[in-house]
Amino acid sequence: MNIILLGPPGAGKGTQAHKLVEQRGMVQLSTGDMLRAAVKAQTPVGLKAKAVMDAGELVSDDIVSALIGDALDALDADTGVIFDGYPRTAAQAHSLDEILEERGRALHHVVELEVDVDALIDRITGRFTCANCGAGYHDRHKLPKVEGVCDRCGSTEFKRRPDDNEETVRTRMEEYRAKTAPILPIYEERGIVSRVDGMADMDSVSASIAKVLDS
Numbered sequence: 001m002n003i004i005l006l007g008p009p010g011a012g013k014g015t016q017a018h019k020l021v022e023q024r025g026m027v028q029l030s031t032g033d034m035l036r037a038a039v040k041a042q043t044p045v046g047l048k049a050k051a052v053m054d055a056g057e058l059v060s061d062d063i064v065s066a067l068i069g070d071a072l073d074a075l076d077a078d079t080g081v082i083f084d085g086y087p088r089t090a091a092q093a094h095s096l097d098e099i100l101e102e103r104g105r106a107l108h109h110v111v112e113l114e115v116d117v118d119a120l121i122d123r124i125t126g127r128f129t130c131a132n133c134g135a136g137y138h139d140r141h142k143l144p145k146v147e148g149v150c151d152r153c154g155s156t157e158f159k160r161r162p163d164d165n166e167e168t169v170r171t172r173m174e175e176y177r178a179k180t181a182p183i184l185p186i187y188e189e190r191g192i193v194s195r196v197d198g199m200a201d202m203d204s205v206s207a208s209i210a211k212v213l214d215s
Contacts, residue, residue: 028082
């Protein structure tokens with residue numbers, strides 16, 4: 001099964017993708033991660049991408065498509081894939097169709113995690129992590145059991161991401177809507193779009209996604 005997982009930053013895509021990887025043996029294909037890995041490994045596509053980025057230009061759809069193709073070629077034909085961060089445009093959506101068809105694959109579901117903007121702002125701006133072990137906390141929903149001490153490792157050092165602020169979250173949300181607006185109608189016409197309440201608790205979101213994939 002091949003799916004696209006959509007949702008704005010902070011909606012929980014990474015968490016849910018990780019669960020699908022663990023529980024269903026799927027592979028998460030994140031274009032950003034794949035690009036960095038290809039550049040580091042100095043693959044033919046990676047070298048081409050590095051030259052483009054070094055020139056201060058955006059990586060073309062052709063290069064991203066080649067990355068996706070290479071990644072799929074390295075997998076067993078029956079390994080399910082989660083596309084994360086791709087496609088972002090109508091052109092990329094059509095390219096993905098061609099990439100999958102060439103490899104005898106199909107796209108089965110597009111799952112969008114829906115969020116409430118104000119609730120998402122609360123979720124993101126309140127989060128912080130242990131600087132030592134990375135354990136996650138939240139100002140209102142999950143404070144350390146002992147104030148100022150990490151539950152997991154006992155460290156007293158914590159950190160917040162500098163971009164976890166309201167202005168940045170609203171900007172990300174607008175960017176997400178602008179990017180997904182062109183591709184959702186394409187998949188809605190095929191009847192493969194499902195929407196899940198991304199503001200529910202983690203296990204409920206996982207159960208909702210599972211229900212979609214098993215339908």
